[in-house]
Amino acid sequence: MAPPKPKLRPPESCRAGKDGSWSTLRACVSTSDFVYIQMFQRIMGLGHVWTWRPSFARFWLGPRPFVFLAHAPQIEVAPPVILSSQKHLDKSRDYTFLHPWLGTGLLTSTGSKWHSRRKLLTPAFHFKILEDFVEIFNNQSIKMVKLLEKKAGGECFDIFPYITLCTLDIICETAMGCKIGAQDNSESDYVKAVYRIGALVQHRQARPWLQPDILFKLSGYQKEHDACLKLLHDFSYETIRNRRKEYQESKKNKGQEVTEDEAMGKKKRLAFLDLLLEYSDGVSRLTDEDIREEVDTFMFEGHDTTAAAINWTLYLLGCHPEIQARVHEELDGIFGDSDRPVTMADLREMKLTENCIKEALRLFPSVPFIARELREDVVISDYHIPSGTTVLVVTYRLHRDPEQFPNPEVFDPDRFLPENCKTRHPYAYVPFSAGPRNCIGQKFAQMEERIVLSNVLRRFRVESTVRREDLRILGELILRPENGNPLKLYPRKAQ
Numbered sequence: 001m002a003p004p005k006p007k008l009r010p011p012e013s014c015r016a017g018k019d020g021s022w023s024t025l026r027a028c029v030s031t032s033d034f035v036y037i038q039m040f041q042r043i044m045g046l047g048h049v050w051t052w053r054p055s056f057a058r059f060w061l062g063p064r065p066f067v068f069l070a071h072a073p074q075i076e077v078a079p080p081v082i083l084s085s086q087k088h089l090d091k092s093r094d095y096t097f098l099h100p101w102l103g104t105g106l107l108t109s110t111g112s113k114w115h116s117r118r119k120l121l122t123p124a125f126h127f128k129i130l131e132d133f134v135e136i137f138n139n140q141s142i143k144m145v146k147l148l149e150k151k152a153g154g155e156c157f158d159i160f161p162y163i164t165l166c167t168l169d170i171i172c173e174t175a176m177g178c179k180i181g182a183q184d185n186s187e188s189d190y191v192k193a194v195y196r197i198g199a200l201v202q203h204r205q206a207r208p209w210l211q212p213d214i215l216f217k218l219s220g221y222q223k224e225h226d227a228c229l230k231l232l233h234d235f236s237y238e239t240i241r242n243r244r245k246e247y248q249e250s251k252k253n254k255g256q257e258v259t260e261d262e263a264m265g266k267k268k269r270l271a272f273l274d275l276l277l278e279y280s281d282g283v284s285r286l287t288d289e290d291i292r293e294e295v296d297t298f299m300f301e302g303h304d305t306t307a308a309a310i311n312w313t314l315y316l317l318g319c320h321p322e323i324q325a326r327v328h329e330e331l332d333g334i335f336g337d338s339d340r341p342v343t344m345a346d347l348r349e350m351k352l353t354e355n356c357i358k359e360a361l362r363l364f365p366s367v368p369f370i371a372r373e374l375r376e377d378v379v380i381s382d383y384h385i386p387s388g389t390t391v392l393v394v395t396y397r398l399h400r401d402p403e404q405f406p407n408p409e410v411f412d413p414d415r416f417l418p419e420n421c422k423t424r425h426p427y428a429y430v431p432f433s434a435g436p437r438n439c440i441g442q443k444f445a446q447m448e449e450r451i452v453l454s455n456v457l458r459r460f461r462v463e464s465t466v467r468r469e470d471l472r473i474l475g476e477l478i479l480r481p482e483n484g485n486p487l488k489l490y491p492r493k494a495q
Helices: 039-044 047-051 093-102 111-125 127-131 134-149 160-176 189-205 213-218 221-252 272-282 288-319 321-335 344-349 351-363 442-457
Strands: 056-061 064-069 156-158 369-373 378-380 383-385 390-394 460-464 473-475 479-481 486-491
Touching (some): 093 189, 093 221, 093 369, 111 127, 127 442, 134 442, 160 189, 160 221, 160 288, 189 288, 221 272, 221 288, 272 288, 288 321, 288 442, 288 460, 321 344, 321 442, 321 460, 344 442, 351 442
Parallel strands (some): 064 390
Antiparallel strands (some): 056 064, 156 486, 369 390, 378 383, 460 486, 473 479
16 A cells, blocks of 8 residues: 655745745655665656646755756746756766766766867757668557567567667667667567666666675676677777778779669668767768767667657557547558658658657656756755756656646547647756757657658557556656556558
C-alpha cells in the first residue's frame, strides 16, 4: 500500500515577496528518505506542491542543494536566467558519470570547448544533410515492420524493445556509417554493452553511496562498467580509423576514379562520422578521441530518446482509437494503398501525425528533467539562489501547467494547431530543452519519429492494453514505462 501523502502547506515565508533569502526558501520535500526513492517518483508524489505559485521546491542531497522549477515564467524571466542564459550553460555534476563513456563531447562539455564544438557541429544537422538520412529511416523502420507482422494478430506483446533496436540500428548507421544489425541480433555484445552501461550510469546516479570512485570500485560495478566501456570504445575507434583511412584514400583519388554509384548518378551518403572527418580536415583538427566523444554522444543521445517518443505516441494512440483513426485517414490520403517509402514531401503533409508526436512529448517528455549547475548567484521570483545550486527544470510537470495547457492530462493533438499555440508561453513546452543548449539533433529526431511511426501506422492498427490510470512510469535517464508497452497490433490490410 502506498504511504499517505504528507500534509504540507506552503508557509508564509515560502511565498514570493516575503523574504527573498535562501534561508527562508523552505524545503518542500522531506529528504531523509530521498536517497532510497527514485527522484522522479518522489517528485511526482508531490503533485499538490506544484499548485503553488511560484512553483518552488528545494531539497538537499547530502551537501548538495537542489531547486525544482515547473512554471514557465520562472524558467525564463528577463533578463534570461536558466535555459536561455549565456552564463548558466553547465550541466549538473550528475553528468560526470557519463564522462568515462562520452568524454567531454557536446552533451557533457562546458565553457570554450562546448562553444567551439557546438559551432563546429551545427552544420552537420542542416536540412540538406538530414535529407540523406531518410533512406536509412525508411529501411530500418520497414525492417521493424516486417518483424512486427509476426505479432500482428491480436497477441499482446511489449513493443518497446522492437522500437529501441530499430532506433539503435538507425543511429549507428547515420552516426558511424556502419550497420550493427541490432534488429537481427539483439544479443550481440555491442548491443548488450550499450544497454548495460546506460543502466550502470543510472544506477550510480540514483545512489549517492556509489558516486565516490573508490566505493563504486569496491561495489564490484566498476569491473563490469569498464568491460562495457572497452567494448564500446574499441568499436568506435576501429570504425573511426577505418573511415579516416577511406577518407584519406578518397582525397588522393579524387578526380581519378569514378565509383559505380557515381557513374549511375548516385551521391555517396555521408554519415555523421564522415562529416566530422571533413570538418577536422578543413576547419579544426580533431583527434580520434575528439571524434569518438562526439560519435559516442550521438549514439547515446540519439536512440533511447527517440525510441521513447515513438513508444509513447503509439501507446497514446492505442488508448485513443478515435484519434488513431484520424491519423490513419491522414496517412491514407498521402500514401493510398502504396507501400512506397516516405519522402521529404510526405513529411510536410503529416500535420496531424506530427501534432500527435508533439502531444505525446508533452505528456511524456523523453527527458523528464533538465539540470543546470549555477556558477553564480541568481534571483528568481524574489528568491536568492546561490552559486553551486543545481536547478532542475521538471519538464514532466512544466508540460502539465493548467495555465498553459487546460485539462493537461487529456491527450489532445489539436493543442498544437497554430491557432492554439499563439498565446502559449514560449518556454511552456521544451521537450528538446531550449536556448543555447537545446538539442542539436531535434530536427533529425522529428524526421525519424514521423517516418518510423508512419510506416508502422500505415500497416497496423494499435490497441493499448494498459489504462492511463494503471500506468507506472520510471524517470530514469529517459522517461519510460516500468513494465514496457504491452499492446496489440492488427493488420489494416491483407498481407
